[in-house]
Amino acid sequence: MAIWSPVYECMPRPELAQLQLERLQAAVNRGYKNVAFYHRLFQTTGLAPEDIQAREDLQSIPFTTKTDLRDAYPYGMFGVPLREVVRLHASTGTTGKPTVCGYTHTDLRNWSELVARMLAGGGVTKDDVVQIFFNYGLFTGAFGVHYGAEQIGASVIPASSGATRRQVVLMQDFRTTVLVGNPSYALHLAEVMEEMGVGPASLALRTGIFGGEPWSERMRSEIESRLHLTAFDNYGISEVIGPGVAFECEHKQGLHLNEDHFLAEIVDPETGAPREPGETGELVLTTLTKEALPLLRYRTRDLTSISYEPCPCGRTTARLARIMNRCDDMIIVRGVNIFPSQVEAVLAEVEGVQPQYQIILEREGALDQMEVLVEVSPQAMVDTAAALLSLQREITTRLHAALGLTPKVRLVEARTLERGERSNRVVDRRTI
Amino acid sequence: MLTVTSLVTGYGKVQALRGVSLHVSKGELVALIGANGAGKTTILNAISGLLPVRRGDILLEGRSISRSAPHRIVQQGVVQVPEGRQLFPDMSVRDNLLLGSYRWPQAQKRRALREELDRVLAMFPILGERARQAAGTLSGGEQQMVAIGRALMARPRVLLLDEPSMGLAPMVARQIFDTIRGLCKQGLTILLVEQNARAALRLCDRGYVLETGRVVLEGTPEQLERNREVQRAYLGKGYKEVWE
Numbered sequence: 001m002a003i004w005s006p007v008y009e010c011m012p013r014p015e016l017a018q019l020q021l022e023r024l025q026a027a028v029n030r031g032y033k034n035v036a037f038y039h040r041l042f043q044t045t046g047l048a049p050e051d052i053q054a055r056e057d058l059q060s061i062p063f064t065t066k067t068d069l070r071d072a073y074p075y076g077m078f079g080v081p082l083r084e085v086v087r088l089h090a091s092t093g094t095t096g097k098p099t100v101c102g103y104t105h106t107d108l109r110n111w112s113e114l115v116a117r118m119l120a121g122g123g124v125t126k127d128d129v130v131q132i133f134f135n136y137g138l139f140t141g142a143f144g145v146h147y148g149a150e151q152i153g154a155s156v157i158p159a160s161s162g163a164t165r166r167q168v169v170l171m172q173d174f175r176t177t178v179l180v181g182n183p184s185y186a187l188h189l190a191e192v193m194e195e196m197g198v199g200p201a202s203l204a205l206r207t208g209i210f211g212g213e214p215w216s217e218r219m220r221s222e223i224e225s226r227l228h229l230t231a232f233d234n235y236g237i238s239e240v241i242g243p244g245v246a247f248e249c250e251h252k253q254g255l256h257l258n259e260d261h262f263l264a265e266i267v268d269p270e271t272g273a274p275r276e277p278g279e280t281g282e283l284v285l286t287t288l289t290k291e292a293l294p295l296l297r298y299r300t301r302d303l304t305s306i307s308y309e310p311c312p313c314g315r316t317t318a319r320l321a322r323i324m325n326r327c328d329d330m331i332i333v334r335g336v337n338i339f340p341s342q343v344e345a346v347l348a349e350v351e352g353v354q355p356q357y358q359i360i361l362e363r364e365g366a367l368d369q370m371e372v373l374v375e376v377s378p379q380a381m382v383d384t385a386a387a388l389l390s391l392q393r394e395i396t397t398r399l400h401a402a403l404g405l406t407p408k409v410r411l412v413e414a415r416t417l418e419r420g421e422r423s424n425r426v427v428d429r430r431t432i
Numbered sequence: 433m434l435t436v437t438s439l440v441t442g443y444g445k446v447q448a449l450r451g452v453s454l455h456v457s458k459g460e461l462v463a464l465i466g467a468n469g470a471g472k473t474t475i476l477n478a479i480s481g482l483l484p485v486r487r488g489d490i491l492l493e494g495r496s497i498s499r500s501a502p503h504r505i506v507q508q509g510v511v512q513v514p515e516g517r518q519l520f521p522d523m524s525v526r527d528n529l530l531l532g533s534y535r536w537p538q539a540q541k542r543r544a545l546r547e548e549l550d551r552v553l554a555m556f557p558i559l560g561e562r563a564r565q566a567a568g569t570l571s572g573g574e575q576q577m578v579a580i581g582r583a584l585m586a587r588p589r590v591l592l593l594d595e596p597s598m599g600l601a602p603m604v605a606r607q608i609f610d611t612i613r614g615l616c617k618q619g620l621t622i623l624l625v626e627q628n629a630r631a632a633l634r635l636c637d638r639g640y641v642l643e644t645g646r647v648v649l650e651g652t653p654e655q656l657e658r659n660r661e662v663q664r665a666y667l668g669k670g671y672k673e674v675w676e
Contacts, residue, residue, distance in 0.1 A: 015455075018435055022453045022640075022650055025438070029646045049646065050451035053438035053488065084660050106658055289651075291659075 001250050001313075004120035004152075005113065008260045009315045013308075016316065019260055021055060023288035028052050028061075031294050034079040037064075037072060038296060058263065058286065063272060064298045069099040069239060078102050079294045090138040091238035101140065101238055102292035108147065110289055114244030114258050115148020121247045121256065122209045122232040124178050126153030129204070131170060133181035133189075134212065135161040140242030141212055145180050148244065154178070161185065164192045175204040183215035183223060183231070187355075190226035191415075200228035209234060211243060214324045214341065218348035219355050233322055237300050239293070240285050246320050251312050254319030261289050264318065265297070266306050269327045280305045282327055283320065301327045331426060333361065333368045336404050340425050343372060346398045352380035352391055356417045359407075363430040370407035372399065378414050433458045433493055433621050434479070434510070434590050440487035441478050448474040450645040451488065456590065456623050461616040463632035464625045465656075465666055466642035472625040473515055475642075476592045479623075480512045481505045492590070507535045509589030513596060515625075517579040521568025525559055528567045528578055532585030552581040555611070573604035580611065590621045597628050609635055629666035633657055641666075 003009050011019070031038040032049045041062060042048065051057060068077070075082060085102040092098060103111065124130065130149045134141035136158055149156045157174055159167055161181070167189060170176060179186060186208060193200070208223060208231040220231050235255050236243035245262060246255035257264055266281040267274055275281035283300045287293075303325045308318050324341045331338050340359060347353050354375040362369045374395060380388070392409050400406045418424045434456040442448040448471045456462045464472045477483045479490055481502035490498040497505055511532075519528050529552060533545055553560040556577040562570060567578055576596055583591060596612065597605035609631055616622055616635075626632035633639060633653040641649040641662060649659060656662050 018437070018453070018455050021437065022455070022647065025451060025453055026647045026650050029643075029648050033648070048450075050438075050440065053451055080660070104660075106655060109658075 001123045004117040027288050037077050070097045073097045074100040080292050085292050089140045104291045112147040112151040116151040118234050118247035121249045122207050128154040128177045130154045130178040131157040131159050131176040133159050140238040144242035171203050177204050178207045180209045182212045183210040186223050205229040249313040256315050256317045259317045277306050333370045346402045359426045361428045372407045373410050373412050375414050376411050435491040438488035441483050454640050460637045461622045463636035463639040465629040470642040471645040511583045511586045511588035512592040513579050513583045515594040517575045519567040524564050525567050526563040529581050532582035572600050593624045
């Protein structure tokens with residue numbers, strides 16, 4: 001598969017380190033000069049931009065958080081006057097105000113290049129027909145991928161989300177070869193296709209570039225077999241740029257980070273102390289080239305680990321482990337730390353179960369109660385009551401082994417649980 | 433080829449450079465643009481060993497030269513064409529050129545010297561005509577050619593050019609820039625300091641923008657030209673918008 005920018009993606013690491021240092025210092029100088037928030041931050045910390053003499057010195061700069069962005073709503077952290085901002089996006093505000101992202105002409109060009117690298121990593125070329133089912137609007141996903149796909153020269157269908165049956169018709173008639181969007185929606189597409197009697201063999205699908213939410217290997221296999229395509233993961237985060245931060249190559253051994261534009265650190269989510277390569281921690285990103293919304297040491301709240309080992313694909317850029325959890329995903333039940341992805345991993349090993357579940361947390365008296373709703377496959381639903389009971393027991397036993405406590409398990413019919421946002425997986429009805 | 437990391441230096445109490453990092457790869461033409469007093473000449477003088485390095489490092493092909501004596505730096509192939517030419521006005525053009533080779537090992541002199549001189553005079557035919565004239569009697573453009581020619585006589589691997597177009601009429605400046613472009617095509621590695629940002633951006637492979645001793649922007653000519661601050665500060669565009 002072709003590498004879109006071999007000069008940068010395959011740069012020898014000493015050269016890359018020098019480039020990163022130069023860009024980091026320029027970004028710090030600009031941030032100090034142009035962004036009141038960073039100017040104040042430096043002054044109150046007693047730091048001067050020239051104190052950043054090496055990459056490690058980055059650690060002396062305090063973190064930037066989503067709260068800082070929210071407090072600066074809408075334009076408080078922009079590094080250029082508004083008249084130079086040619087695009088505005090906003091990330092969905094699930095709690096509190098949304099965060100506003102701005103882009104200059106140069107930011108947009110860089111963004112397209114980075115997304116082009118991501119698509120090329122999945123083998124997308126100008127001969128492809130790319131159907132984008134991210135929602136077009138304030139969300140960065142759709143437009144980010146759109147411009148990158150056009151940069152490659154592919155034929156882009158801005159299908160947006162929803163109207164699933166029409167999406168299927170588009171895939172048939174327009175001979176779509178590449179799908180881009182949320183993995184859970186891809187599964188939903190597969191379900192609707194089956195309802196419509198459209199077999200994947202009758203389509204021209206070859207590749208799927210999915211992201212925007214964590215998704216397991218089991219989910220990847222399922223999407224690949226139901227849609228007859230090869231599915232690639234990628235990582236993006238709106239405040240940092242949108243899609244185009246890191247992406248899988250054909251070897252699928254981690255996500256290559258676009259290190260000439262983003263510096264990554266892995267830190268302890270509690271203390272902020274740096275973690276070694278290979279250790280899981282919170283991903284902290286510093287933008288090296290962004291003009292409109294530069295960020296220094298932005299806490300993403302995403303958990304991953306980093307590796308600097310060379311990849312067989314030839315790229316020299318560092319790789320992030322696939323992101324399966326957010327720091328905020330963690331729930332505490334009776335003092336035990338639990339990640340929903342642990343539940344997902346258990347269910348992946350059980351026959352007769354769909355990868356759709358919901359965790360409901362309640363408190364009875366002083367004790368936390370955890371109930372896990374699990375969707376059963378349509379085939380398993382017609383089993384005898386005894387078979388279903390045994391399935392329920394198996395799930396309960398496995399969950400106990402994995403989590404260290406025993407939740408209640410309730411089997412529900414296929415297609416009854418809410419799809420879409422992964423955050424719907426956990427319903428916490430406990431009040432303090 | 434040439435790497436500068438977090439360079440801090442200055443003049444007495446004045447800190448002219450506050451942590452400057454840049455690099456020039458082999459065969460590249462890199463431009464340094466910025467206003468008067470930004471620190472551009474200071475960087476070249478630090479590289480040439482004329483200023484002590486207070487913090488940071490300067491590497492030539494991976495080896496540090498930040499503590500080397502200026503004549504050793506010339507010997508290693510890092511040669512500067514200084515601001516204002518700085519020729520010896522009473523000496524002939526020919527002698528000024530020959531002086532460029534003063535660091536050559538003795539054994540190589542004589543015939544090799546003749547050949548090198550012929551090469552330089554072939555590049556600047558007008559100097560051949562004026563070879564016996566006092567350098568101070570030449571026009572600005574011709575003097576700049578002598579200055580560049582003198583640097584070439586030192587057989588540079590890296591050429592540092594400080595404001596080669598300064599004080600020259602536009603047409604003459606264009607000739608000088610054409611010469612520089614030709615040198616780059618021949619494979620010479622060049623670091624070019626220029627206040628004429630437009631010309632510098634047209635020539636270079638990459639550029640850095642310096643502001644009061646700090647690098648504020650780095651990128652390809654297209655990226656730098658597109659940057660509004662560069663446009664306003666150095667390319668003279670956008671005044672109407674500023675005043676609206």
